[in-house]
Amino acid sequence: MSEPRSLAGEAEQLDAADGLAAVRERFVLDDVTYLDGNSLGALPAHVPARVADVVGRQWGELRIRSWEESGWWTAPERIGDRIAPLVGAAAGQVVVGDSTSVNVFKALVAAVRMAQEDGGAGGGDGGAGGGDGGAGPVRDEILVDATTFPTDGYIAESAARMTGCALRPVAPAEVPGALGDRTAAVLLNHVDYRSGRLHDLPGLTAAVHAAGAYAVWDLCHSAGALPVGLDEHGVDLAVGCTYKYLNGGPGSPAYLYVRRDLQPRFDSPLPGWNSHAEPFGMRPAYAPASGAVRGRVGTPDILSLLALDAALDVWDEDAVSVAAVRAKSLALTDFFLRCVGAYVPDGRVESVTPAAHAERGSQVALRCEDAGEVMKRLIERGVVGDYRAPDVLRFGFTPLYVGFADVERAARVLSRTLAG
Amino acid sequence: MSEPRSLAGEAEQLDAADGLAAVRERFVLDDVTYLDGNSLGALPAHVPARVADVVGRQWGELRIRSWEESGWWTAPERIGDRIAPLVGAAAGQVVVGDSTSVNVFKALVAAVRMAQEDGGAGGGDGGAGGGDGGAGPVRDEILVDATTFPTDGYIAESAARMTGCALRPVAPAEVPGALGDRTAAVLLNHVDYRSGRLHDLPGLTAAVHAAGAYAVWDLCHSAGALPVGLDEHGVDLAVGCTYKYLNGGPGSPAYLYVRRDLQPRFDSPLPGWNSHAEPFGMRPAYAPASGAVRGRVGTPDILSLLALDAALDVWDEDAVSVAAVRAKSLALTDFFLRCVGAYVPDGRVESVTPAAHAERGSQVALRCEDAGEVMKRLIERGVVGDYRAPDVLRFGFTPLYVGFADVERAARVLSRTLAG
Numbered sequence: 001m002s003e004p005r006s007l008a009g010e011a012e013q014l015d016a017a018d019g020l021a022a023v024r025e026r027f028v029l030d031d032v033t034y035l036d037g038n039s040l041g042a043l044p045a046h047v048p049a050r051v052a053d054v055v056g057r058q059w060g061e062l063r064i065r066s067w068e069e070s071g072w073w074t075a076p077e078r079i080g081d082r083i084a085p086l087v088g089a090a091a092g093q094v095v096v097g098d099s100t101s102v103n104v105f106k107a108l109v110a111a112v113r114m115a116q117e118d119g120g121a122g123g124g125d126g127g128a129g130g131g132d133g134g135a136g137p138v139r140d141e142i143l144v145d146a147t148t149f150p151t152d153g154y155i156a157e158s159a160a161r162m163t164g165c166a167l168r169p170v171a172p173a174e175v176p177g178a179l180g181d182r183t184a185a186v187l188l189n190h191v192d193y194r195s196g197r198l199h200d201l202p203g204l205t206a207a208v209h210a211a212g213a214y215a216v217w218d219l220c221h222s223a224g225a226l227p228v229g230l231d232e233h234g235v236d237l238a239v240g241c242t243y244k245y246l247n248g249g250p251g252s253p254a255y256l257y258v259r260r261d262l263q264p265r266f267d268s269p270l271p272g273w274n275s276h277a278e279p280f281g282m283r284p285a286y287a288p289a290s291g292a293v294r295g296r297v298g299t300p301d302i303l304s305l306l307a308l309d310a311a312l313d314v315w316d317e318d319a320v321s322v323a324a325v326r327a328k329s330l331a332l333t334d335f336f337l338r339c340v341g342a343y344v345p346d347g348r349v350e351s352v353t354p355a356a357h358a359e360r361g362s363q364v365a366l367r368c369e370d371a372g373e374v375m376k377r378l379i380e381r382g383v384v385g386d387y388r389a390p391d392v393l394r395f396g397f398t399p400l401y402v403g404f405a406d407v408e409r410a411a412r413v414l415s416r417t418l419a420g
Numbered sequence: 421m422s423e424p425r426s427l428a429g430e431a432e433q434l435d436a437a438d439g440l441a442a443v444r445e446r447f448v449l450d451d452v453t454y455l456d457g458n459s460l461g462a463l464p465a466h467v468p469a470r471v472a473d474v475v476g477r478q479w480g481e482l483r484i485r486s487w488e489e490s491g492w493w494t495a496p497e498r499i500g501d502r503i504a505p506l507v508g509a510a511a512g513q514v515v516v517g518d519s520t521s522v523n524v525f526k527a528l529v530a531a532v533r534m535a536q537e538d539g540g541a542g543g544g545d546g547g548a549g550g551g552d553g554g555a556g557p558v559r560d561e562i563l564v565d566a567t568t569f570p571t572d573g574y575i576a577e578s579a580a581r582m583t584g585c586a587l588r589p590v591a592p593a594e595v596p597g598a599l600g601d602r603t604a605a606v607l608l609n610h611v612d613y614r615s616g617r618l619h620d621l622p623g624l625t626a627a628v629h630a631a632g633a634y635a636v637w638d639l640c641h642s643a644g645a646l647p648v649g650l651d652e653h654g655v656d657l658a659v660g661c662t663y664k665y666l667n668g669g670p671g672s673p674a675y676l677y678v679r680r681d682l683q684p685r686f687d688s689p690l691p692g693w694n695s696h697a698e699p700f701g702m703r704p705a706y707a708p709a710s711g712a713v714r715g716r717v718g719t720p721d722i723l724s725l726l727a728l729d730a731a732l733d734v735w736d737e738d739a740v741s742v743a744a745v746r747a748k749s750l751a752l753t754d755f756f757l758r759c760v761g762a763y764v765p766d767g768r769v770e771s772v773t774p775a776a777h778a779e780r781g782s783q784v785a786l787r788c789e790d791a792g793e794v795m796k797r798l799i800e801r802g803v804v805g806d807y808r809a810p811d812v813l814r815f816g817f818t819p820l821y822v823g824f825a826d827v828e829r830a831a832r833v834l835s836r837t838l839a840g
Contacts, residue, residue: 099718101692298519
């Protein structure tokens with residue numbers, strides 16, 4: 001049985017040829033094989049000093065002056081502009097703040113309002129595309145990915161209830177057939193959190209637009225792992241978290257993308273003072289700011305926000321690009337599937353992650369009968385993935401710090417663990 | 421003119437007799453007279469080390485394990501229970517997370533839903549009080565403090581729009597006369613952010629209840645500075661920030677109080693997965709958790725949250741109690757008004773903060789024609805307050821770290837600054 005030795009040797013060669021291998025040194029890692037960066041990204045090594053400066057000097061010494069002098073006030077849009085190129089957006093369209101759930105609510109309610117405005121007397125003012133102008137149909141249905149991460153579904157239900165819409169869960173592949181002239185908005189996940197399936201963002205967005213509706217994409221499991229192309233594909237609104245492949249830290253704030261031409265029509269259900277055209281004017285009447293700032297709500301959580309800001313520095317390195325990350329991600333997941341195939345007895349696990357590159361995110365999900373127990377034992381043996389009910393072993397591959405030797409080791413330890 | 425010398429001497433005596441004087445050493449302060457703790461509280465000296473541990477060890481070394489092992493997952497309710505006694509609430513009713521604006525939205529929408537439920541067929545199930553059971557009136561009006569911090573008004577407008585209510589701004593004193601059988605909910609500020617006026621929480625809450633409506637209080641400018649008595653006065657819902665008198669750090673998360681008996685009826689407009697009865701069950705249908713947890717939404721911002729947790733340690737000291745803080749706060753503001761009266765020529769400034777203790781928060785607001793310019797010069801001279809448009813000099817007094825000598829100095833420098 002020479003397979004293990006040869007795969008280990010191959011891993012060594014792949015690591016030696018990996019243009020991103022050196023980036024691993026920018027992260028705090030130990031001898032654990034950490035394949036849970038799709039839940040919480042590892043700590044970039046320079047972040048602690050930056051956070052210490054924010055706490056000790058910016059808060060401790062400058063105090064209130066930091067809102068201006070340390071750039072606190074404008075951090076949400078400034079950091080949004082750092083995330084923008086990672087999701088294929090030009091500057092001025094992404095703002096950071098609040099949780100993903102809260103941003104789903106903003107985006108979905110705003111999308112429905114745009115659709116209903118299109119359908120009303122005014123209509124046809126350059127909305128999602130496909131609108132036929134003039135008085136259109138009543139847009140009173142929201143489609144939501146039936147396989148979505150649950151919070152998106154819960155929030156979509158609330159958005160539907162509060163905008164007088166019906167909510168219809170459909171599998172992403174069935175969205176084109178479910179679209180109709182009552183569809184106001186469609187909420188989709190770019191990558192399925194369980195299976196790791198990458199959905200067809202360009203095709204589905206085009207289908208949504210052809211029906212005269214608005215597409216809202218959740219990028220939690222794709223941003224920082226693969227190209228998104230928000231601008232290129234004409235996505236209307238998008239949200240995502242920053243603590244997975246962007247390594248922003250536990251619960252670091254989420255972001256909201258509103259396509260530039262839709263910003264004047266973005267009518268937020270959470271119009272807090274931070275989104276006011278003149279926030280320190282203390283005016284009793286709300287007047288929304290222009291641009292991405294319109295997506296802000298209340299005072300931003302500066303410590304979490306500036307830890308994220310620091311974490312994003314990794315993307316400024318020459319070797320690091322979304323294309324390089326994607327290429328390595330596919331190589332890692334390919335190699336993992338090969339190692340699992342070689343090491344794990346047939347039938348013991350089944351990959352629910354698509355084999356086709358065009359349909360694969362940066363994770364591999366293996367269905368396994370006793371997944372919860374297996375993951376516990378894997379973690380005890382230093383291979384950290386996670387378990388998703390009822391039967392999925394989930395392994396995330398962050399190309400910035402996961403190497404091919406990690407992948408080979410994970411498959412080897414999995415095999416040993418499954419053997420009992 | 422012996423007044424300055426004698427007030428300075430009096431300040432020295434007051435500081436010597438101050439039971440909270442030693443607490444000042446727990447904060448990072450310099451020779452600046454910092455009277456802006458009602459905007460951003462000073463840094464407690466032990467917070468940097470705690471944050472460094474959260475970043476370096478909890479995130480960096482334990483990574484994903486910290487959600488359980490470092491208590492990250494339950495931090496919102498655990499820290500809520502630490503804030504609870506400071507606002508007069510028994511445990512299990514306060515949860516920390518999101519911004520104040522987002523919490524105003526949750527609280528106000530939930531309050532309207534309760535009122536409308538009372539008025540509907542089900543009604544009279546122990547709601548706000550004063551309900552007469554059975555089919556009641558249609559509750560379709562929200563009253564909002566017309567002098568409120570603007571974000572509350574903006575968010576109230578959105579809450580009204582999304583629940584089919586009308587929004588009616590009224591001055592707090594006029595609330596009793598404005599209440600009627602269409603009133604669903606009333607949003608009030610405990611302390612006015614500009615004038616520093618303390619509103620009659622017990623009386624206004626009772627009036628709201630007598631009308632069969634729900635009272636939502638914003639405690640941003642009172643929590644940590646004076647007794648609130650949420651449980652004692654039967655408040656229905658409350659929100660507040662933690663970066664002012666609670667010193668949680670820039671943009672530290674806000675909190676939401678839902679009175680225990682109302683929790684089963686708390687119907688959140690932001691039902692994120694963190695408020696699910698079984699958050700890791702990944703169930704497609706939403707089922708709300710019991711208790712304060714029901715007010716959670718998405719993944720909490722751990723760095724900001726745990727900095728706040730550390731900051732709250734100050735309240736564990738023997739000398740520190742809300743009563744002691746309130747007594748010193750009144751002594752500080754009394755003394756400031758006396759010093760201003762003694763040092764500043766008549767008519768140059770006018771206090772818009774009530775003289776009566778029962779109507780005064782922990783700040784003094786002085787109306788002054790050229791307030792913006794005066795505050796700039798004050799800050800240059802090391803006295804930091806803030807300016808609120810159009811004509812208010814605002815000075816906040818945090819009894820945990822402001823002393824009487826600071827107060828005397830601030831009035832003296834103000835006088836010199838006004839003299840040109």
